[in-house]
Amino acid sequence: MPELPEVETYRRFLDEVVLHQPITAFEVRDAHVLGTDEETLRQRLVGQHVTGTRRIGKNCFLELSDGSALALHFGMTGDVNAYRHDHDAPRFTRVALHLADGMRVAFIDPRKFGRIRHAESVDHYQKDKRLGPDALEVTATHLQQRIGTKKMMIKPLLLDQGITAGLGNWIVDEVLFQARIHPERRGNTLTTKEFTALHSAIQLVLSTAIGHEATYRHFPASFLIHAREWDDSATPGTEQHRFCPRHPKTEIEKSYVGGRATYICPRCQPAPIEAE
């Protein structure tokens, strides 16, 4: 479920497993996830080692000893893990990096929307993909400059990786709930105060999620995420999770905004007045 917090968790994991180990082989089990030609990747990887890891939004980078980088994007279902023996390779392993110490790093992706690419540098990739600044780095002023002039709805604007990188569907819902802003508000109707609230909410949600290593059921009860259908923290039958954390009698509403499933509290997040 790779949004920014998951990808940050993956990055930290990779940082512990892969650093400074020479890469001995590049194993491709399903070339569908390759965004760069297999032979090119093999040639650029084998014999080198990873000098550091980076992350911009939902993209994770392994920086290589020649200054170039391996860029990992996890799509909707991507994951990483490590194993030692071929028969222990996780289900849906699509690609594996073999390391000199015998460890193998699996790029796992059931749905195969993820991609592995080679980039001349992280900066090069960021420009190429038109990635905005990472959501943890972004300022309230930047948000106001990039969003405050747009007529589009705030939810799709926050999902736009070119404005700020790393916010995905559930995080945007959580951020808007914490900031008490309705997802269909137009960018150019938000006040400076609301941009400040947005910025704080982004910090709160991301730092909380990273702090819990993106394990949703450990999130505070004040979070909207517990209302999402796939949240398993609610005891079946209690239906507590269907209500707003701040308004125990107000039911969380599900709708579609910009084609994406969207959850709001109608009391915390008043709908914009349809006019003008």
Next chain:
DNA sequence: CCTCATGTTACTCC
């Protein structure tokens, strides 16, 4: 059988 899904991109049309 059917519907839905955390992301991204490429189209269409106005």
Next chain:
DNA sequence: TGGAGTAACATGAG
């Protein structure tokens, strides 16, 4: 050019 809407991608889960 901007913006809205939609399909497509590939597959598992319920």
